[in-house]
Amino acid sequence: MEVRFWGVRGSIAVSGNKYTATGGNTPCVEILHEGARLILDGGTGLRGLGDSIGFVPIEANLLFTHVHWDHIQGVPFFTPAFNPNVKLTFIGTRRDSGSLRDALATQMRPPTFPITLDMLRAKLAFREIERDSPFQVGPFTVTPKDLNHPDGVLAYRIESGGRSVVFATDVEHGDKLDERLVELSDGADLLIHDAQYTVPEYRGEKGPSRRGWGHSAWNDAVEVGRRAGVGRLALYHHDPLRDDLGVAEIEAQARAILPHAFAAREGLSVGV
Template sequence: MQIKFWGVRGSIASPGPETAAVGGNTSCVEVRCGAARFILDAGTGIRKLGDALMAEGNVRATLLLSHLHWDHIQGLPFFVPAYVPSTRVEVVGTTHGVGTLRDTLANQMAAPNFPVRLEDLGAEIAYREVRHGQAFDIGEVKVRVAKLNHPGGVLAYRLDHAGKSVVYATDTEHYACVDPALRSLAEGADVLIYDSQYTPEEYRGDHGRSKAGWGHSTYVAGAELARAAGVGTYVLFHHDPTRNDAAVDDMERLARDLFPSSLAAREGMVLGVDALAEAA
C-alpha cells in the first residue's frame, strides 16, 4: 500500500510563494493497493494526478468522494483520463438525499459553468452511492464507510489491503469527546489522514470569529483521535488556505508533541505504508 498526496489544502486553492513548499491544490490523495488504484477526492490536485496516470497507460481507478463541496470535486473536469475512452472509473460517494451523485457532478459542468458536459466525457464512468456503515470489496481491498460531522454531510473511508490500512477523514468537526464512529473506523489503522484545518485558538475564536460549526477540526483533536484509536501515523490534512509553509511546519511540531508519529501532508509526499508499519 502506497499513499501519494496531490492536493492538501482546504476550502480553496492557495497558490503562491508562501505556500509553495506545502502546496496550494485542494484535496486529492492517491492510494495504490497492489494493482488497485484509489483516488480520494477530486480537488484541483487531481489534474496533475491525471497527467501522471496518462503516462502509465490505460487508467483503471476508483474515485472515493468524501462529499460534494466544490473544493473536493472542482478538479474533475480537468482530469485528462476522463476524456479518454479506454479509461474506467467508478465514482463512489453520496449526496445525502439531494439529487443523485451523477447529477451533482454534472451540474458543475453544465452551461454556463463549463464548456464540456459530463455526458460528453469519453471515459466509462460508473457511479456507486454508499451510506454510513457500509462495507464492500473492490478487488482485494475492503472499503468501509462512516458518516462524520460536516454541514451537508460527509463520509470517511477506510481501505484495508494485505494487512495494512489507511483512513481518510477530512472535513469533519470534532465533538467534545472523540467521535465514536470515527474511532471505530480508525481502530488500529496504519495511517490516519485527518482534517486539521485549525489551531484550537482559531477554532475557539480567541483572536477573531469562532470556527465552531464550520465542519473542520484541529490538530489537538486529531492527536486525541490517533491515540484513542491506536493508529500508527497521523497525517495533518486539509490545511487552511491562509496558512503559510512556516505555519504548517509549526503545527506539525505541535502535533508531534501530542502524538509523536504525526506529520503534515505536503504535495508530492509519498508514504509507503509497509515501511511506516515497520518503523512504528
C-alpha cells in the same frame, strides 16, 4: 499500500511562495496496491494525478467523501476522463441534496463550464454506496462512517494486504471527540485527519468563530490518533490561511504529543 498526496489544502486552492513547501491543491489522495488504483476525492490535486497517468488506457475508482467544491473541482480537468479507452467508476453516497452524479453534472454545465459530464469520452460508471455498510473495490475493503460536516461526510477505512488507512477529511468534533471516528481508526497504520484550525481559531479567539463550519482543530486529530493507537497520523486539509511556516509550527506541536505525526504535503508518498 502506497499512499500519495496530490492535494492537501482545504476549502480553496492557494498559490504563492509562502505555500510551496506544503502545496496549494485541494484534496486528492491516491492509494496503490497490487496494480490497483483507488483515488480519494477529486479536488484540484486530481489534475496533477491525471497528468501523471497521461493519455493511456486505465481503469480507476474514484471514491468521494462528499461533494463540496474543494473535493470535486479537479474532475473536469482529469485528463483520463477524456480518453475513450479509460474506465472510471465514481463511488459515493446519496444525500437529501442529491447523488454524486447530480453534483458532478451540476458542476459541469453552461454557463459556468462548457463541457458537460456527458461529453467526457471515458466510460463512466456510478456506484452508490450505503453509508454504514463495508464494500469491496478491487483489492480494497472499504468501511464508511457517516460523520459531522455540513450536508454530511463519509470517512473511510481502507484495508488491503493486512494494512489499513483511514481517510477522515472534513470532520467536526465539536466540544468532545467523535467516538465513531476513534472506533473507525482503531489500530490503523495511517490516519489522515482534518487539521484545519488551531483551537483559538476554532473558538473565535482569532478571527471569526469556526464552530459549525465542519472542521477540526489539529489537536482533535492528535487526540483521535492517540486514542485509536494509530501507526502514523497525517495532518490534512490545511487552512488556506496556513502558510508553510504555520504548517511546520503545527506539525512540531503535534509531534511533541504524538512523535509519529506529520503534516501531509503535496507530492509526499507514504508506504503503509
